[in-house]
Amino acid sequence: MESFLTWLQHSLGKGPGDTAQSWSEALLESLNLWELLEGSHLLGLILFVGTILVVDLRLLGLIFRRTRVSVISDTILPLTVFGFAFVVITGAALVFAKPLLYYHSIWFRLKMILLTLAMLNILVFHSRIQKSQGGWDAESVPPSKVRAAAAISLVGWLSVIICGRFIAYDWFECGKPQSALINTVEACKTSERGAYTLEGKRL
C-alpha cells in the first residue's frame, strides 16, 4: 500500500525533467482547484448530513410526527444520496492530493472505520428494519429498533465529521515524538517522516 501511495503522490502523471510535477502534486499546488474541492466537500457535507439529520430525527419520533416516515425518506433521500456522491467525489480528490499524509493519519483511519460502520448501519436498516416499515410507517414514534438505528446513524455521521475535521490538525502526525500505540496505529515506521518515541528516539 505504501509503495502504491508513494507512486500515486510522486510519480503518476509526472513528465520528464526535475521540476515536473505528478498529478497529485499539481492538484495540491494548484492555484484554486484544491481550495474549491475543499470548499465543495464542506458544502456537500451540509447537504448530505443536513438531510440525514432530518430523516433520523423523524425516525426518532422527534419531528414530523404526523407525516409518514416513507414520505420523509422517499422525498429527502435522493438529496442525501446526491450529497453523499458529491462528498465522496470531492473527498477522493482531496485524498488524491495528499495520499501519504492521509494514509498515516490516525483521524483519517478512524474516519474510514466509522464511515464503514455508518454505511453498514444503512445496509442493516434497508435490508432488515425497513422490511417491516408498513407496520410503523405512520406511527408518530417508531419502534425502538428503528430509533436505535437512527441514533446510531446520527452518532456515526457526527463522529465521521469530527474525525474529518481533526485530520487538519497535526497533533499525532508521524515524525513527532509520540507513544508507541500512536506510532503503531499510524504505521509511522514506514512513513516518509518516520516514527519517534516520546523520548525523541527514531524507531
Next chain:
Amino acid sequence: MSFNLEQLLPAARPWVENLVNVWPTPYVKPNFAIWEVGHILSLIALGGATILMNLRLIGVGLTQESPSEIYRNLRAVQTVGAVGIVLTGVLIGMANAERLYDSAAFIVKMLALIGGLILTYGVSRPTAAAEGSVSKPAKAWFALGMAFWLAAMAVFVTGGLIAPGMWHVITGAGLLVLFVMRGRVRIVYAGVLAALVLAQELATRVTDRDSINISFAVSITAWIVGTALVQFFRTDHGEEDGPLTKIIGCATILVWLTGAAAGRWIAFA
C-alpha cells in the same frame, strides 16, 4: 481590489490584537478544534432545515406537506443551527481575531450572515408559516436581506484571491435550478450549462486571460438566473406559490451557501 476590516477600522488593530486575552478566549483557543467542529455541526443543522423549508417554498421537495407544516417541524432545528453558528462563530472568531481582521472572506461571511438571518427570520419563515403568501413586512425584509446578500457577493467577486470561491455560489445556484426544473426544460438547461462550462474549460486552456474567465462566469450566472426567473414567472396551473415566494426560497438557500463558502475561504486567502 480587496476589502477587509483593517481598511475599514484601522484604529481597531490594538483592540483586535487584545481579543485573544479577553475571556473566554484563553479557554477557547486550546480547544479550537472542538469549537470548530461545533461550528460545522451547527451549520449542518441550519443547512438541512433551511434547504428543506425553502425547497418547499420553491415548490419542490416535501410537497406532500404544507409549507407551514414543514416550518412548524423544522423551525427548532433551524434555530439551534443559527444560534450554534453565531455562538461558536464568536468564540472561534475571538481566538482567531487577527486573521479575520485582515480577511476579505470574513467580510463576505458577515454580510452573508446578516443577510441570511434577515432572509430566514424576516422572510422565509413567515412566508412558510403563511403557506407561501408574502406579507408586506416580509417584502421589506426581503429587500434588506437581498441588499446584504448582494453586497456579500460583490465583496466576494472583487476580493482578489478569494474571488474563485464565488464558484461555490454559482455551482450551488446551478444545481438548485437543475433540481427545480422538470421535463424537457431541465435537459435543455443542463445541456446549455454543460456546453458553457466545457467552452470555458477549452477557452482558459487556449488563453489564460482573466477577462475570458470572467466573461464565462458572467454568462453561466446569467444563464442560471435567467432560466430560473423565466421558469418562476411562467404561469404554472395548480401551483399555489407566486414567483416571489420561489425567489425567496432560492435566495435563502444561497445566502447561507455564500456564508459557508466564504467561511471556508477565510482559511485559504
